[in-house]
Amino acid sequence: MLPPLAPRHQQQGWEDFFRQVDRMLWPIFMHAVLRRQTVGATTCHLARTDFVKLLVEASGMSSAELGLVWVAEARRTNCFAFSTFKRAIAIVAHRLSPDESPIEAFVSFLIRFSENAAKHERVDVSFEWTTCGTLLATFGPCLTDIFSCYAGRDSLVDARAWAAFAADFALVDRLSAIHITTILVDSLSIAAVDDLGAMDRDEFVEAVFRAALTLADNTGKNPNIRLVAGFRIMQAHLKTHLFENTRAKLRHPCATLPVVPKYHVLLRATTAFSNLVDLAAQHPDHQPWF
Numbered sequence: 001m002l003p004p005l006a007p008r009h010q011q012q013g014w015e016d017f018f019r020q021v022d023r024m025l026w027p028i029f030m031h032a033v034l035r036r037q038t039v040g041a042t043t044c045h046l047a048r049t050d051f052v053k054l055l056v057e058a059s060g061m062s063s064a065e066l067g068l069v070w071v072a073e074a075r076r077t078n079c080f081a082f083s084t085f086k087r088a089i090a091i092v093a094h095r096l097s098p099d100e101s102p103i104e105a106f107v108s109f110l111i112r113f114s115e116n117a118a119k120h121e122r123v124d125v126s127f128e129w130t131t132c133g134t135l136l137a138t139f140g141p142c143l144t145d146i147f148s149c150y151a152g153r154d155s156l157v158d159a160r161a162w163a164a165f166a167a168d169f170a171l172v173d174r175l176s177a178i179h180i181t182t183i184l185v186d187s188l189s190i191a192a193v194d195d196l197g198a199m200d201r202d203e204f205v206e207a208v209f210r211a212a213l214t215l216a217d218n219t220g221k222n223p224n225i226r227l228v229a230g231f232r233i234m235q236a237h238l239k240t241h242l243f244e245n246t247r248a249k250l251r252h253p254c255a256t257l258p259v260v261p262k263y264h265v266l267l268r269a270t271t272a273f274s275n276l277v278d279l280a281a282q283h284p285d286h287q288p289w290f
Contacts, residue, residue: 021086022192024110027119028054029085030185034120037181039172040163043195046080051088058113059092066092081194089113122186125210128223135224136209139231139276145269147204156198159184162207169208170237174215183210228280235277238270 032050052066059066073088074080080088093109094102129136150161157165166172166180187207190197199207212230219229 021110024114025086025089026082026192027121028114028117029082031118031120034178034182034185037177039166039177039180040160041181041196042159043079044081044193046085048074048080051080051085054117055089055092055113058116059096059109061092061095079194082192083194120182120185123182123210125206125213128213128226129206129209131223132209132227135227135280136205138280139273140205142269142272142276143205143208144201145265146208146273147201149266149269150204151201152198154198156200157204158198159196162199165208166211168238168241169211169234170215171211173237174233175211179214180211183207183214186210228277231273231277232281235274238274 029046030044032054033044033046035050036047037044048067048070051070052063055061055066056063069088069091070080073084073091077084089110090102090106093105096109097105100108146165147157148155150157150165152158152161162184163172163180166175171180171183184196184199184207187203187210188197188199189203209227212227212234213223214230215233216226216229219226
């Protein structure tokens, strides 16, 4: 139950309350969503079966009852995004405790529900990021050029563009959809939203970094070695997939003029990336060549 609030503090108190609700429910929501999130999807959508599984034990309601709640709320918004999920939780809580006020019922159920629910935890790569700082700085210019090739008019890389990068740089062939989408979510500075949004240049570089480490997860504990190993996997895929496709598009007689310059940039950037990977791989610790 919320503590009594003086009128002048009431608005701030509610804002703090809803922020706390978001902090409690967002990791639960994302853990369930990531199980089925399609690579390239821009909206976080919770499937009916996952909603029922989340709530059936904590609420004691039947699967049929919870399914009806999902259907009713999904129809209102044509999607079951995070804001819809919060409303559905409030509806379930009120049905369980009709004699309590809606806010009291919501808080009571939220505490009970969040204690045991599985949660998504952002993978902490701060140590690896710091350790690989010099290596990342060396690759920085070509990664910036690669970013510009996938960024839209707003100079951001959205989920669809990330899916295109994932296909070009071996992620789709080597990683599951859960891994690819989790890398995107963990790199974005977002929480408690319905849409994933898009990555700026720094977030994109972090996503590429996380992807490389994930690709080379079995190559030992040295972050620099893992990073270069991940880059080499990307490089091998570039040589057999992207380079030939890009050159074909540049030669294609039907290629439109506005698109051609971007392919030139992509070819130049990925070639520079590949050359740096070759150079880094020549040194056991990947450091002396800086």
